[in-house]
Amino acid sequence: MHPTRKPLVGSDRFGTLLVFLLASFLLSGINDSGWYRVFGATLNVAALLAGVAATDLWNHRTRIVALTTIGVLGIVLLGSFSQTSVPAGIGALAQVIVLGAILVAVVRRVLTHELVELSTILGAVAAYFLIGLVFAWVYLAFHGFLDGPLLEPAENGLPAYYSFVVLSTLGFGDITPVDELVQRVTAVEAITGQIFLATLVARLVSMYKPSPRPE
Numbered sequence: 001m002h003p004t005r006k007p008l009v010g011s012d013r014f015g016t017l018l019v020f021l022l023a024s025f026l027l028s029g030i031n032d033s034g035w036y037r038v039f040g041a042t043l044n045v046a047a048l049l050a051g052v053a054a055t056d057l058w059n060h061r062t063r064i065v066a067l068t069t070i071g072v073l074g075i076v077l078l079g080s081f082s083q084t085s086v087p088a089g090i091g092a093l094a095q096v097i098v099l100g101a102i103l104v105a106v107v108r109r110v111l112t113h114e115l116v117e118l119s120t121i122l123g124a125v126a127a128y129f130l131i132g133l134v135f136a137w138v139y140l141a142f143h144g145f146l147d148g149p150l151l152e153p154a155e156n157g158l159p160a161y162y163s164f165v166v167l168s169t170l171g172f173g174d175i176t177p178v179d180e181l182v183q184r185v186t187a188v189e190a191i192t193g194q195i196f197l198a199t200l201v202a203r204l205v206s207m208y209k210p211s212p213r214p215e
Contacts (some may be wrong), residue, residue, distance in 0.1 A: 012109065014122035017050040017102070021129040028136065028158035037088075037140075038079040040158055044095050044133075045071040054123075055109040063101075069166035071098040089144020095137040109199075116207045122198055128167075131196060135189045136163035142182060143168040150179045167193035 024043040038181055048067055052058045074094030081087040110123040139159045155162055155175065163174045166189045177183045 004185070006010050010152075012119040012123065013050070013054045014106070014119055014126045016035040017047055017054050017106070018122055018126045018129065020047040020050055021126060024133060025129065025160050028160040035079070037091075037157065038075055041071065041075040041078050041091070044098050044209070045075070048098050048102055055102075055105040057101070057105045066075060067098055067101050068096045074098070083143050085095070089141045092137045092141035092144065096134055099130055099134045099137065103127055103134060106130065107200075111203065115209060116204055120204065120207070124204065127183065127200070128193075128196065131189075131192060132164040132167045133160065135185070135192075138185060139163060139182065142179070146179060146181065148179065150177065150182045152176050152178045157203055163189065166190050167199065169193060177199050 013209060020043055024040055024047065027043075028040050045068065048064075048071055052064055071094060074091040077087045077091030077094070081091070106127045107124050110120055110127065112210060113120045113123075136158050139150065139162065153164060155173065165175070166171055166186050169190050177186045
């Protein structure tokens with residue numbers, strides 16, 4: 001007898017979530033004005049709603065309200081203060097909390113799958129993008145809390161390009177961290193990217209079951 005697959009509570013619509021994450025990545029860094037940061041933060045809140053629909057977050061309404069409030073507060077702070085101010089740094093950290101919560105929910109959701117399906121792959125890709133965006137907002141938060149240059153040359157807006165280059169360990173060398181704390185966080189992100197790929201890919205391979213051959 002084959003084991004019965006556990007029913008999933010949500011709809012696992014990771015495709016919608018991935019669309020918002022891709023939009024946030026592609027549109028980030030176009031301009032360093034406050035409106036672009038506000039737009040990026042708004043996309044994060046939209047991603048939160050998509051993440052709620054795709055995972056079991058919707059079972060925790062108090063948590064949803066809290067995360068939505070944190071995300072909206074971040075939008076207000078990012079739109080009201082300059083990028084190098086402490087309030088803007090707090091607003092960026094608010095986005096880290098929102099995206100981090102979605103990341104945890106998505107990874108937990110993917111790990112409940114017993115078979116590799118399209119939703120499983122989309123969830124894994126969404127989780128990978130979430131890691132890159134979380135670190136991008138961490139780097140942006142540093143602009144509000146730290147003095148002096150952080151990256152050389154400095155990136156406008158959300159440093160998503162730098163974050164994903166680090167996460168994938170491509171290492172083009174066109175952007176270099178010059179602050180000691182940023183250098184250490186960069187190393188943590190690179191290690192995180194490698195561990196995530198190694199563990200999640202291994203998980204997906206173990207979950208994969210080829211279709212039986214027709215007799």
